[in-house]
Amino acid sequence: MENRKVRVRFAPSPTGGLHLGGVRTVLYNYLFARHHGGDFVLRIEDTDQSRFVPGAEEYIMQCLDWCGLHPDESPVKPGAYGPYRQSERKALYRQYAEQLVAQGNAYYAFDTPQELEQMREKHKTEHHQAQYDSRTRGFMRNSLTLEATEVTSLLQAGTPHVIRIKMPEHESLVFTDMIRGEVHFDTSVVDDKVLLKADGMPTYHLAVVVDDYLMEITHAFRGEEWLPSAPVHLLLWQYLGWSGKMPQWAHLPLILKPDGNGKLSKRDGDRLGFPVFAMDWTDPRTQEQTVGFKERGFLPEAFVNMLAMLGWNSGMEQELFSMDELIQHFSIGRVHKGGAKFDYEKAKWFNNQYIQKTDNDVLAGLVLPFLEGKLEEADLPRIAAAMGMVKDRMHLLTEFWPQAAYLFEAPAETDIASVQAKWKPEHKVFFEAFASRIDAASEWTEESAEQLFNELVTASGLKKGEVMLPLRIMLVGGKFGPAVFAIAAFIGKEETAARIRSVISGL
């Protein structure tokens, strides 16, 4: 396990953003690498410039930083194995593609998009979709069908062309996936994938093999959707003569939508009301905005913990793991084969657990961005104190204000109906007296407030129960919140008396 490298790749998706599946793939890569004391390498796939979204790269780095997933080598700066952006490695790929052509494992293809379209139309049957493969390549314009001299002249003339792998006709391929065990393929069902595009950029297939080799990657994790193209990569490693250096593969299960089936998409989040991206993302081309877990009020530790448990299990009953504990316990063999449906309720439970165990001062700082325009001035110690009173009922940081607003200002709305339901004239007398006693009080703490209240209850002959709820509603506005005298102490005696009088006068 020495000199172990685990690398993660992902492409800034055409729509931008970094969704749950992407973060989890990075997370598992990271955990595996750290567990085995290896390096965590990140590489940016920007081979398709036409779909590359400006800003996506910076956005991804911010998301990973928020999650605490830090690569050992910056993917945006030169490094020992850099550069790490495929667009900056462009010159590297051609020679390997040419090598394959020279060896007879690949060939030039000059077909135009129209010709490809025609071929697919012409050769497809009811039971078979036409591919560029051993059955059809003989009919196409490529270096296998054209005369050598013609190929040379076409190349010299700068004719647009691609390099395609020449898939063997009937070869059985087997490789061992770290999660799924032996996976078998027949090469006859795989088409002659393009390796080098007409613009000189490699496709994923070529880039992934060349980069993994040059970056000395030993373990590579990717989504299950890549499994069908594994035979192409396997063959490439063989043809290039690097078989002994091929990394071990792990194909991760998919994250599925909560209702029905299918891969979780951004749309499902919009439709069902939960985030799918790690952080807010605005598509620079469409200005379309997508909300992220961070901005929805998630703690990164909770987000990471939740994601780790979606497809992996330690085998213990423990569910709450810090990043260090995840690293300690992570094992690729315990990653599930089947996809997991995302459950937003459980995600919120994780967040609640982390909110409860996070320090109030820290939470106060984190909740500040959500208090924009709510408070005239941010009194951090006071927010922290309020946090301590309400955090056990918060599932999201955004819930702080709805849960604690009455600690900072008189309730905007008061549930008068619940007060009136059992209101008696004696109650009015009682509360008027209570307000006066508050004015005269020399001490004002949770204990003293309750004591004052209790004394008056006894003197008035009322039952404590019948005046407790009205008091709560006067101070809070509704039937919720922490201990009522703790609230009274927090808002101060003047404010307490004022709120009581305000409600009484309105009755």
Add this chain to the structure above:
RNA sequence: GGCGCGUUGGUCAAUCGGUUAAGACGCCUCCCUUUCACGGAGGAAUGACGGGUUCGAUUCCCGUACGUGCUACCA
């Protein structure tokens, strides 16, 4: 259509041939709390189907069904 992969409660999931088939989320009941929540106790709820192998299958094998992924000069 072809090929790959998968399938334990509503959801996340443990079990690596023998268990009363864990635990968590959610749901329900109760306790705590003169509110809500947290916390505590309890409850309902699971091996897709059909064949094998075996003394014994959730577990191993085959088939079926269902789901899902791929089948681009996208990753």
